[in-house]
Amino acid sequence: MEQLRDHLLETGYTIDGVRERLGAVAASALAREELVPALRATADLDPRAALIRLFWLGVPVPARAVSPEVLVSGLVTTDGTDVRADVHLQPWETDHYVVSDRKVRPGDPAIRADHVVGAGGASANLAQLVTRRPVGRALDLGTGCGVQALHLAGRAEEIVATDVNPRALDLARLSWSLSGISGIAGKVGSLYEPVRDDQFDLIVSNPPFVISPGGPLTYREAGADDSFVRDLVRQAPRHLAPGGQVHLLANWLHLDGEDWRDRVGGWLAEAGCDGWVVERDLQDPAEYVELWLRDAAEQGTPEYTSHYDRWLSWFEEQGVAAIGFGWITMRNSGSLDPVIRVEQLAHQV
Structure with a gap:
């Protein structure tokens, strides 16, 4: 390369x-x-x-x-x-390159189950959130096309990148090679399974957080409800070195009769770390379904209406009033009384 x-x-x-x-x-x-x-x-x-x-x-x-x-x-x-x-090969930052599957546009064949999405706005947003200080060991959990590991290169002495999709790691390795980056350890597995006994100074993740009644798209589907992100948060502390930080993007549910701050804040309270949750956007169920059906280029297909209806019906059955978009930051401060902030932004950052 x-x-x-x-x-x-x-x-x-x-x-x-x-x-x-x-x-x-x-x-x-x-x-x-x-x-x-x-x-x-x-x-x-x-x-x-x-x-x-x-x-x-x-x-x-x-x-x-x-x-x-x-x-x-x-x-x-x-x-x-x-x-x-x-493949889709796009320039990234000054002299980096990201390799992914080709972009799916209306009229293209259906997305394959192990599709690897490229870098975009969410990737850039996460990179801006992550601490810039040098660290020893860093984990890119759910690396996808490998873009977050590229951002960690030069700041971390050791980088581990994981993904449940072997194809993602194959394309991520191409991204790293074309970017002139070596030494990143790629491991296959879900959540923290590939690093079960490891601790890190920094964990970053743009996980598959799309909440749906169930779908085949590994790169984005979190499955029913927001338990995938909940588990990501709850399990993080055992993999954080003292003073270590986690930065991740997430979606979460707003359920009828329940304050979302209590739900998501409760995940952090159980984790026992300092935490900051920021909701930057909120969509009603119809907006949310339309967003992700467009993402899969399903508009205009024979399945569009039935998929739309099934998704909305599932949200209604679950009592979902809205879906929040945002990020979660955690720090293993060692405090017996961790500080947790959960807030909703009324402006862009």
């Missing part, structure tokens, strides 16, 4: 290089998953434009438009005179 990395950097396939090549209008449209302006901006198929089309937009390009480093990378398939990408 070293030769491919060198080619990507030399060609300017970086965050700044892509923005420069696309321009403000096309870049803004692309953030809304509208491809036409970006396709127009890359129509001349110069080397950088070809990489943008191939790896970011996910459209075939003529084989003559790409370099030998790309053709022999193992990340593309040649079909006659054209080449198509088998």
